Amino acid sequence: MSELPGPWYQGGLRFECTRCGNCCTGFSGTVTVNDAEITVLAARQEMDEAAFRERCTRVMSDGTVSLREKPNYDCIFWAREHGCLVYEDRPTQCRASFHTPSRLPAAVACSPLGVPVDLAA
Numbered sequence: 001m002s003e004l005p006g007p008w009y010q011g012g013l014r015f016e017c018t019r020c021g022n023c024c025t026g027f028s029g030t031v032t033v034n035d036a037e038i039t040v041l042a043a044r045q046e047m048d049e050a051a052f053r054e055r056c057t058r059v060m061s062d063g064t065v066s067l068r069e070k071p072n073y074d075c076i077f078w079a080r081e082h083g084c085l086v087y088e089d090r091p092t093q094c095r096a097s098f099h100t101p102s103r104l105p106a107a108v109a110c111s112p113l114g115v116p117v118d119l120a121a
């Protein structure tokens with residue numbers, strides 16, 4: 001009897017971001033930012049770090065810090081007309097967005113991957 005195939009992502013996910021925004025918009029999530037990333041993003045916004053943390057981040061129940069999202073669940077740095085406003089300085093999570101199971105909904109929506117996925121399988 002042959003073994004059942006593993007999940008479609010078992011070999012890793014390789015993609016090139018096309019800035020489609022599908023993983024930045026439309027559903028609630030966490031975009032983790034560390035202290036070094038906050039320093040860079042705050043400077044880019046010409047804000048002091050305390051003001052940046054207050055205005056652009058939220059502390060999660062486990063103590064990690066996430067970027068805030070808008071009422072429609074778009075990332076606070078996503079602009080429908082322009083895309084990511086901080087793309088060159090985007091957090092590590094945004095650069096490797098699909099490498100954790102919790103981010104699989106984003107992978108489903110990723111146009112470069114374009115993989116039809118049954119998450120219940």
Ligand code: SF4
Pocket residue numbers: 023024031067075076077078083084085086087090091094
């Ligand atoms: S920082 Fe940019 S790349 Fe990251 S989730 Fe927000 S809009 Fe998307």
